Amino acid sequence: MPLQLPAHNAEAVEAAAQRLAAGSLVGMPTETVYGLAANADNATAVQRIFEAKGRPSDHPLIVHVAAGEGTDGWQSGVNHYAREVPAFAATLMRAFWPGPLTLILPRRSAVAAVAAGGQDSVGLRCPAHPVAQALLAAAARQGVYGVAAPSANRFGRVSPTTAAHVAEEFASLADADLLILDGGACPVGIESTIVDATRGHPVLLRPGMITPAQLEAACGQPVQSRDEAAPRASGTLESHYAPRAQVRLMDAKPLQAALDVLGSDARHIAIYAHSPLNTARGVVVRRMPLDAAQCAQELFAVLRELDATGVRLIWVETPPADTAWDGVRDRLQRAAA
Ligand code: TXA
Ligand code: MG
Numbered sequence: 655m656p657l658q659l660p661a662h663n664a665e666a667v668e669a670a671a672q673r674l675a676a677g678s679l680v681g682m683p684t685e686t687v688y689g690l691a692a693n694a695d696n697a698t699a700v701q702r703i704f705e706a707k708g709r710p711s712d713h714p715l716i717v718h719v720a721a722g723e724g725t726d727g728w729q730s731g732v733n734h735y736a737r738e739v740p741a742f743a744a745t746l747m748r749a750f751w752p753g754p755l756t757l758i759l760p761r762r763s764a765v766a767a768v769a770a771g772g773q774d775s776v777g778l779r780c781p782a783h784p785v786a787q788a789l790l791a792a793a794a795r796q797g798v799y800g801v802a803a804p805s806a807n808r809f810g811r812v813s814p815t816t817a818a819h820v821a822e823e824f825a826s827l828a829d830a831d832l833l834i835l836d837g838g839a840c841p842v843g844i845e846s847t848i849v850d851a852t853r854g855h856p857v858l859l860r861p862g863m864i865t866p867a868q869l870e871a872a873c874g875q876p877v878q879s880r881d882e883a884a885p886r887a888s889g890t891l892e893s894h895y896a897p898r899a900q901v902r903l904m905d906a907k908p909l910q911a912a913l914d915v916l917g918s919d920a921r922h923i924a925i926y927a928h929s930p931l932n933t934a935r936g937v938v939v940r941r942m943p944l945d946a947a948q949c950a951q952e953l954f955a956v957l958r959e960l961d962a963t964g965v966r967l968i969w970v971e972t973p974p975a976d977t978a979w980d981g982v983r984d985r986l987q988r989a990a991a
Contacts, residue, residue, distance in 0.1 A: 656681065656821055656832035661785040670835050671792035674699075674801060678830075679706065681806050681820040682718075682789055683837030684781040686754045686845050686862070687813040687954065688820045689718070689803025693793070694735070697768040700802050706824060706832075709809040714771035716779050716846070717800040720790035721752045728752075728780045734799040735776045737762045742873045743851035749872035752782040754846040755864050769802035775852050785837035805845060812895050812961075812989070815840040815954050843951035844981050849877070861980040863950055894988040895954070897961035899924070901968045901990040906931070909971055913937070924960040927971035938963050942971060946978040953982060957989060 659666035661683060670680045674691065677699040682691040690706060692699035694717045704711045719731025728751060732739060736759035739747075743757050761767075761776035770776045778800075781787065790801060805813040806820045814820045817836035824832055847862030849869065857878045858866055866877040904912070906929035913920050918934040925931065928942040940956055943949045960968050970986055973979040 655829065656824055656827050656834050657829040658817055658821055658834045658836055661788075661835040661837040664788075666835060667785065667788045667792055670789055670833050671796055671798070673833055674789075674793045674798050675796035677702075679703065679827075679832045680789070681817065681824075681832060681834030682786055682801070682803055683783055683817070683835060683840060684718070684786045684803075685783040685840060686781070686842045687815055687840055688806040688817065688834075689716075689786075689801075690806035690820075690824075691718070691789075691801045691803040693798045694766045694769045694800040694802040695798070700766075700768045702831075703802060703804065706827065707804060707807070707809050709804065711768070712771045714773050714775075714777060715769045715802040715804045716756050716777040717766060717769055717802050718786065718790060719778060719780050719800045720794045721780050721787055731780070731794075731800050732759075732778060735762060735765055735778060736760060740851055740854070742856055742875055743849075745873045746849065746851075746856070746869065747780070750864055750868075751780040752787065753780075753864070754782070754842050754862055755779065756846045756848045756860075758848065758850040758852055758859065760852055766800070766802070775850075777848065779846055783837060783840075785835055789835065810894055810896055812897055812954050812957050813845060815843050815951075819955070819958060839951075839955070841951060842947075843953055843955075844985055847981070861984045863947065863981050865977050865980060867977060894991075895957075895985050896989050896991075897957045897968065899961050899965050899968045901957070901970060901986070903970050903972050903986055903990050905972050909969060912969075922965050923967045923969055924963055924965040925969050925971075926956060926960065927969075928973075929971055938965065942973075946973070946976070946982055949973070949979075950982050953985060 848860040850857040924938040
């Protein structure tokens with residue numbers, strides 16, 4: 655089993671930073687989801703991430719940088735990896751960093767090639783979680799400029815939002831191979847919004863809790879949606895975030911109609927819905943919060959929990975059409991694909 659340490663303990667953070675500097679893996683809490691972290695400039699260490707996840711090595715990882723001191727304190731981290739930062743990207747950093755926004759920037763050719771999956775760009779994020787920041791700062795003191803960290807789940811599976819989820823995903827790794835910092839449940843709950851800043855104007859690659867309207871308001875430019883030419887992003891593969899049970903999205907009416915027809919045969923189905931529904935006794939029902947941020951926060955934990963009941967199907971009520979729900983809707987559609 656991997657080693658789990660409570661992250662409020664300064665020695666635990668220091669030990670994790672030392673492991674990063676030495677080339678091994680750390681389970682890192684962030685405000686979005688837990689990341690499986692390694693020194694982004696150590697090709698062997700980054701290779702371990704791909705192996706542990708079972709992720710194809712041409713799928714680029716996000717590199718996390720420390721917030722540093724003062725305004726734009728992340729600049730030294732950013733400049734180490736990015737060849738160039740367009741003005742709109744710098745504006746977005748100032749508006750949303752530290753926070754759940756990843757920017758794809760032109761990569762300096764000499765750095766982080768393995769972490770970038772061979773792309774000539776690099777995804778950068780300065781996370782807001784205090785434990786992530788403490789870890790990045792401690793690692794920086796040991797010469798680590800940035801930490802590559804995809805979500806700490808095996809490829810294609812539901813992202814982890816607690817330390818226990820990470821331990822579950824990588825139960826086969828030994829103490830010495832993975833230290834997980836337990837920073838509690840992630841407050842945002844779904845992965846960062848990703849904006850491509852390599853094409854002269856912002857392009858949304860992955861929706862998250864920072865919406866296009868918020869991005870546009872901050873940078874004063876329209877944000878284009880992803881098109882065919884967009885670079886590969888595994889979070890954008892059609893099927894992803896998938897539990898073992900089959901997930902199906904339905905509106906409240908057909909959902910109720912199907913439950914009525916099945917009656918007590920619906921016991922092999924779990925329900926996640928915001929509308930009140932009539933169900934036979936024994937059917938597992940979780941109430942979906944009416945607030946998008948609350949739903950995002952619990953979403954992956956709920957999918958894991960419902961999956962763990964052993965049901966074969968998880969029926970989820972389609973979230974509201976409002977853009978605040980874009981991130982949640984996207985994850986549910988991929989879980990259902
Ligand atoms: O919230 C998050 O972003 C979490 C936490 C740990 O920071 N990380 C995360 O990483 O979601 P991951 O690897 O599961 O998803 C990263 C996404 C992938 O879809 C990847 O393809 C895309 O970012 N990405 C990274 N670098 C890229 C690049 N250079 N070009 C295009 N897409 C990139
Ligand atoms: Mg992921």
